[in-house]
Amino acid sequence: MTSTRETPVRLTQFAHGGGCACKIPPGELEDVLGALTAPRPAAGDVPLLVGLATGDDAAVARLPSPAGAPAQAVVSTADFFTPVVDDPYDWGRIAAANALSDVYAMGGRPVLAVNLLAWPRDVLPFDLAREVLRGGLDIATEAGCHVGGGHSVDDPEPKYGMAVTGLADPTRLLRNDAGRPGMPLSLTKPLGLGVLNNRHKATGERFEQAIATMVTLNRDAAAAALAAGATCATDVTGFGFLGHLYKLTRASDVTAVIDTAAVPYLEGAREAVRDGYVSGGTRRNLEWVTPHTDFGGTDTDTRLLLADAQTSGGLLVAGEVPGAPVVGELMPRGPRAVLLR
Template identity: 85%
Template sequence: MTTVRETPVRLTQFAHGGGCACKIPPGELEDVLGGLRRPGTTATGTTLLVGLDTGDDAAVVTLPAADDAPAQAVVSTADFFTPVVDDPYDWGRIAAANALSDVYAMGGRPIVAVNLLAWPRDVLPFDLAREVLRGGLDIAVEAGCHVGGGHSVDDPEPKYGMAVTGVADPARLLRNDAGRPGLPLSLTKPLGLGVLNNRHKATGERFEQAVATMVALNRDASAAALAAGATCATDITGFGLLGHLHKLARASKVTAVIDTAAVPYLDGAREAVRDGFISGGTRRNLEWAAPFTDFGDADADTRFLLADAQTSGGLLVAGEVPGAPVVGELVSGGEYSVVLR
């Protein structure tokens, strides 16, 4: 469903890009992070269980064991981006759901967040910023997560997101390096968010199905994955399905085989690709994916959709998740980390 709604201010016109499509390209980011190593156990007795090594969705630190308490881990993440939609309240909701998703992708439960706000104070009125923050707060309340303040700066380009802290059972994490051959791959949200958001930015058309997908928490999907015994997952955001799946396959030393006919897409996504609403981030994702992907007979539009830079996308779980389509499987490692069939 698409609509065109007049808004006093089109927030997407104040940003060079939108949402997770503004991420630094994955290849460039890996060059920046190369050589940075995690420390071992610190003087406080905490241990960094998940850090930079595999490019996972959040950092996980184990706490010192207590005689009368079960083992516990702290999950920490931060995520923010430029406006992905024109409506400030919806942008706040989307950005918050996206930030919380990193905790769910690790099998954790968010407990407290702080706002991250950049605002062109001489250009955009603060009543719009209030709406952005209200949207973020409402999603955090839905997630049962406190919002305890935050940080703001005067910036020529508006940006919003959250730093989120969660807790998890260190023995029941969802990690991107825990995949093994024979596991199916389940995708909990359809693809196509990036191209629909790009069409919205260019035309003002509002895609209700995209907004509803982006504001939906990955809480239930995470809980269902854990209940089904899954130990491996990632969320699909700015690097697209191909990029995030490559990281999972590389970390787990397996190959991921995707059944392209089984991948779900949002209504209007293929039409948006056909009409050329492809972000620069998505094009960079596809270029980065080429060396590690066997594209098979997949046509150009399908390749773009599989590389589409998602904002607040779903979880990709190595295992079956009730209600989520199975889109492929993990097999023994080969020449490529991702194979399309």
């Protein structure tokens, strides 16, 4: 894989936000989605297994199976965002890995993707868009996922991502509502991607450890979780570790106790928080989870890192995953959804 990091164009300067930190704030999004109810499917329609109700990572529907054939489900998701790094090839790789992650987070395997591209064609050279698409194609190829075209628009702000279709065993899904008391919590990637990306946008510093983490597929982590018998997971992206953990505890009607000393962070993440490279999305995440969290004696910087808006983060699995640190445990539901210790 060849990067184009020498390009003089700083893509992050053409975006008001960066990566998953530019998501609609979770509270505002839930206010809108809460008013929507899907119509009840007619008899004989494909049954919807996972939809809007629990705010999971992707939609899942059971496919008709011939008698004697293994059951199968289709997993559907879409994800796109503004540039999180300046290098167009790296941005394409990161955005593709992030979109594919939603399928892995449900226990599925991606089989087909289409590109979603918005480009200010009168402002940015279109050959940079080619590099973005090349990065996305390389990651999809690594995942064994076809890329079959897509859709593009002329837009004042560059955006890129994918709509992805996957397949899964409907009896072995990873869902955010399947957590039960006594299950350990494992985290498969370190935190701190948001603050390092924000520092990159502000200063132009390149953080290889962040890029390597973001372009790593969650394929192996999902396979390991399924092999270990896990049934509950979510990926950690724009709503931060605390935001996605809160959604999991709410959907599963449990409380999570987190050992903050066990949570892994990327090199340089604490220094980035110390120096003020915290996005508005991260602060909104922290505000959203505060009424539902007992922070104990955790300091402000740790709270911000736990709420840091991740892009292409890891999986948070209710179960032990080989090679991933156990960062907490689920317990019966108490007055607060999350306890930090």
